[in-house]
Amino acid sequence: MAAASHAPVTLDDEDDMFVFGTRSLPKVDITHVPAPVAPVNLQALADSGSDEEGYYKVTLGELLDGGKYRVFESLGKGMFSGVVRARVLEGPNEGKEVAIKVIRAQETMYKAGLKEVQILNKLMQADPDDKKHIVRLHTTFEHRGHLCLVFESLNMNLRDVVKRFGKDVGLNIKAVRAYAQQIFLALSLLKKCSIMHADLKLDNILVNKSKTVLKLCDLGSASDTSDNDITPYLVSRFYRAPEIILGLPYDTAIDIWSVGCTLYELYTGKILFPGRTNNHMLLLMMELKGRFNNKLIKKAHFGDLHFDEQGLFLSVEKDKVTGGDTVRKVNISQPTRDLRARLLPSPSVLASKAPAAREEEVKIMTAFIDLLDKCLTLDASRRISPRDALLHSFFRV
Numbered sequence: 001m002a003a004a005s006h007a008p009v010t011l012d013d014e015d016d017m018f019v020f021g022t023r024s025l026p027k028v029d030i031t032h033v034p035a036p037v038a039p040v041n042l043q044a045l046a047d048s049g050s051d052e053e054g055y056y057k058v059t060l061g062e063l064l065d066g067g068k069y070r071v072f073e074s075l076g077k078g079m080f081s082g083v084v085r086a087r088v089l090e091g092p093n094e095g096k097e098v099a100i101k102v103i104r105a106q107e108t109m110y111k112a113g114l115k116e117v118q119i120l121n122k123l124m125q126a127d128p129d130d131k132k133h134i135v136r137l138h139t140t141f142e143h144r145g146h147l148c149l150v151f152e153s154l155n156m157n158l159r160d161v162v163k164r165f166g167k168d169v170g171l172n173i174k175a176v177r178a179y180a181q182q183i184f185l186a187l188s189l190l191k192k193c194s195i196m197h198a199d200l201k202l203d204n205i206l207v208n209k210s211k212t213v214l215k216l217c218d219l220g221s222a223s224d225t226s227d228n229d230i231t232p233y234l235v236s237r238f239y240r241a242p243e244i245i246l247g248l249p250y251d252t253a254i255d256i257w258s259v260g261c262t263l264y265e266l267y268t269g270k271i272l273f274p275g276r277t278n279n280h281m282l283l284l285m286m287e288l289k290g291r292f293n294n295k296l297i298k299k300a301h302f303g304d305l306h307f308d309e310q311g312l313f314l315s316v317e318k319d320k321v322t323g324g325d326t327v328r329k330v331n332i333s334q335p336t337r338d339l340r341a342r343l344l345p346s347p348s349v350l351a352s353k354a355p356a357a358r359e360e361e362v363k364i365m366t367a368f369i370d371l372l373d374k375c376l377t378l379d380a381s382r383r384i385s386p387r388d389a390l391l392h393s394f395f396r397v
């Protein structure tokens with residue numbers, strides 16, 4: 001039995017077909033990138049060149065995939081991976097830049113990476129002409145036990161754009177409108193394919209060098225709509241839809257909610273719902289949008305965590321004296337914060353403009369606020385669809 005202890009450790013039965021390897025994968029039709037056949041072999045992990053958290057320790061100038069790519073820049077670390085920029089050294093794309101996402105050498109991360117490849121393939125097949133603003137996956141390979149995804153190289157994410165060009169006060173409304181249209185096109189493809197992105201935020205939207213074209217990236221949390229287990233921590237908290245927090249069934253409408261939060265942030269440079277906890281998120285949402293419908297609360301898995309039998313909100317707050325948690329019952333009837341008050345230019349700003357410019361500004365801002373309001377509908381079944389969003393007057397004023 002001693003030999004058995006050196007045998008590759010497989011994940012489970014369905015993954016037996018996967019084996020770690022160092023070979024590169026066959027390159028095929030760009031709309032269908034094969035997932036590498038998986039690993040999990042202790043020997044390979046021991047030799048993975050990773051730090052203690054499983055991130056690959058990349059060196060600038062390093063060659064990857066048998067000399068096909070030379071790394072020249074590190075783009076940073078996420079939860080699942082380190083992303084590097086590299087140059088293609090051979091083949092028809094010689095000289096071109098790519099971005100390589102090197103997944104952490106860990107069984108769950110590897111599996112998540114394979115799922116990301118599968119979802120990107122499905123989306124590329126549904127959009128062979130690359131018109132729907134989702135990042136293109138060129139190919140995949142394995143490097144010392146790390147699954148590597150080779151993407152088209154984009155310039156920076158929208159969080160960096162806001163930092164650099166919006167100086168933390170946001171972008172002008174016409175730039176927001178141009179980006180919003182592209183985001184809703186991407187969402188229309190996701191909906192058509194029954195895929196939820198489930199992690200939309202400024203960090204996961206990339207732009208090209210001229211900042212005119214954007215693409216959604218990081219499909220690492222994405223899944224099919226049939227795959228919607230109740231879990232209150234899906235999506236980064238500030239962008240998390242109320243149905244997720246309440247434990248209601250959810251679908252592609254969660255991404256519309258996240259886009260509402262993202263567009264607000266793009267325009268203002270401020271987080272719309274900076275909740276400290278899921279409970280605090282619900283309070284902030286109700287302050288803006290009013291109370292939840294009682295029927296919705298009754299159906300919700302976690303309804304009684306946040307509401308009492310009378311439908312009063314149980315706001316968990318810090319006691320100023322003891323510092324411990326206390327519960328304050330809150331009866332929310334009317335919204336107390338207002339998107340119009342926050343976003344419409346003040347009368348003094350408007351007065352400083354010529355009448356035509358003033359009229360245009362009010363028109364476009366009124367349309368923007370209306371669209372945001374429809375993206376942020378508390379009841380997911382009544383939230384605007386990507387298609388209707390694209391037909392909204394915001395894109396025609």
Ligand SMILES: Nc1ncnc2c1ncn2[C@@H]1O[C@H](COP(=O)(O)OP(=O)(O)OP(=O)(O)O)[C@@H](O)[C@H]1O
Binds near residue numbers: 075076078081135206
């Ligand atoms: N194709 C690309 N071109 C340029 N930069 C990219 C590309 N893909 C990813 N990046 C950069 O790397 C960052 C992390 O990428 P990604 O979100 O896919 O990785 P992740 O490990 O899932 O990260 P996180 O845990 O933050 O979600 C992005 O925010 C972006 O700045």
